[in-house]
Amino acid sequence: MDVAIVGGGYTGLWTAYYLARADPGLRIAVLEAEYAGFGASGRNGGWCSGLFPVPVGKLARRYGREQAVAMHRALAASVDEVGRTGIDCSYAKGGTIALARSAPQLRRAEAEAREAEEYGLDVRLLDAAAASEICGATGVLGATYSPDCASLQPASLVRGLAAAVAASGVAIYENTRALRLSRGSVVTDHGTVRADVVVRALEGYTAGLAGHRRTLAPVYSLMIATEPLPQSTWDRIGLARRETFTDHRHMIVYGQRTADDRLAFGGRGAPYHFGSSVRPAYDQSPRVFSALRRTLTELFGIDPPIAYRWGGPLGIPRDWMPSVGLDNGLAWAGGYVGDGVAATNLAGRTLADLITGNLTDLTTLPWVGHRSRPWEPEPVRWLGINAALRGAGLRDRWELARER
Template identity: 65%
Template sequence: MSGSHPWEGLMDYRDVSFWMATSGDDLTPRPALPGDRDVDVAIVGAGYTGLWTAYYLAAADPSLRIAVLEKDIAGYGASGRNGGWCSSLFSLTPAGVARRHGQDGADALQRALEATVDEVGRVIGVEGIDCHWTKGGSVTLARTPAQLARARAAAGPGSGLQLLDAGEASARCGASGVLGGVWTPHCAVVQPARLVRGLARAVERRGVTIYERTPVTSLPPGAAVTPHGRVRADVVVRATEGYTAALPGGRRALVPLHSLMFVTEPLPASFWARAGLAGRETFTDFRHMVIYGQRTADDRLAFGGRGAPYRFGSTVPPAFDRDPRVLAAHRAALVDLFPTLPDDVRISHVWGGPMGIPADWHASVGRDGAFAWAGGYVGDGVGASNLAGRTLADLIRGESTDLTRLPWVGHRSPRWVPEPLRWLGITAGLGLIGRLDAAEARSGRTSRGAAILGRLLGE
């Protein structure tokens, strides 16, 4: 790095992602914890979950002493790296939630998630956060007969999804080979690093203290221990998502699986005339291996997907953020979707980061005495983290509300199996997903293995 920055000798946080590089902040780390502290609430992790929790707690009770402890800087994790979908998606399908918690519980959770999209937009407006927020909805394309069958099943009664024919789907997203799809209005596109950095400033205005470059090494009852001192608190909140495995006792709580992204240079108006996304709808399709994309405010395509291999022992090496084989596969998927992309289109940034995956794919939020937690969003945390933050604020303050009665509250996922079984199982599952998509692309028919996959993913 150039040495022109005030944090010379530390990493250049602009290298984390395109979003962080264009966040509008200089990303200078805030001061670290200066020593032992006593607070009312200590929050571990300055991503969306931790900051939303701090925001709503401080708003409800300005007298609370709240400290947020962050290993790097606010937004370093998934909050500054994700695809920029503020959606009403949950880690389980609505049918999966209903099987576990009943239809009424599933409906209540879905309504809360849909309302959450608008709540995030409200706070962005109130706090004046310039994060390119646009609520254009989301389109999921069907590009094979097997995908079309899944689209029709997804848009069943009570789903809230609008089934699209080929013309309607293509009008929203002009990808190749579109047979149909579904659309929901409950999704907004956002520049995620601008949101998390703006949210950090908003909580500081409300009296919350954020200590950066302050890794938490253990969480004994009623405390968070760091190399700089111990923070004692009435309640400690774990909001570490894909980095939870690094905490003592956390290696089998949430598995970190990487999702990788890239962004093109700004594309010409001639491309967008064919590609659509005029309302900045987010887009994906009904393949099994998740892909996702958005049209940025400056007319780039930001595109990513899953499929990166799992690292033995749930470690999170930085090199996994830019696996060239996975990124090449994602680029091929984008070209397949949009063959009219200019031949000389340039990729300006590539990056990635870990998602937090529970063993049963069930996100949760809860409090058990002096310990509270939220996470396991399986990549759908931009919206769900806000709902989690509001729910944690009620739980910590001892309030019984509609939020604290939602079915994900208090859920405890089983622990992942030990290694090497964990690595073997996850690797086999990822391989199955790839083979299913390849088989369906060749035949156009739903593979017999889809039912097995559904069970693995808790659908």
């Protein structure tokens, strides 16, 4: 085998997709423990965005202005690249709006817009009227808006991508769990696969590999989706171009208007589980689902019936810096902190260039070759991550109390 890719989500499949296009003669295998798209790729909020976990100003201080801007522009271009593939996934590039619904949130929105302007990025500050015209939420004081985001159906994207990859001649082995990988081989529960290049593309499931318990912290994000809402409700809510939406609170929330007129809405709030544990039971949390429903009701002044509830883990590196790289036959990509739908496409194209030996603009981006330091051992990791999660919620409640 020329290339063995461990992980059948967006990262692994985009890598296979672009490798097969670059060199149809390559022998490529994708190894997936469950089925293609089982993880976050099939369960996320459907934001194909140019967002990056590390702010552009911080990137510039670390890598220089030119590199920071190049990183963000490459991500913005990746939003369009996903659309150009033509995969049937209800892709609609309406942009994303981050509402400000309190004075502290408005200050954060203003600061974000100022930083974007400084680096020539397309993030616009909207006043209350302009913001409310896009998204008719309650108590809107303003917003930031970026055109670099498309809403889509994530499971349709990953299953369509898997079909395209298989049609290109790549072998996808589902129900094949990787136990450990090393230079030249992957040990699975069905035997050992030998390959010239081994790619790690497991994101929130990375901790299940031997020796990677502290590489990426699996943190859960949960979602709900309403029944289809009547046009009269959408006349009030807006999102006419299927803009994705959030606000400038500390605890991350995110939503979209789906192609079949549901509100799909998610957020953090579920705890990190000791030892980087990942289990199907953690996909469900009545407490978090109730909080999401209350937040949705508070945002839009509606209490719609909820049709679906689900969740899953995403991967967070210790410094929140996603990375992609190739080192002597071992390649990797991940650590997207929930901003992975477009970033995985960029990662796949970058890995394809690295593996085929093509030096391009992508292979010089600042995330290439970056290595985050490991997370702290337990119980420090459990204490620290859950303290940060709890702190975000407490800061939001404190700001809300001061507004009253």
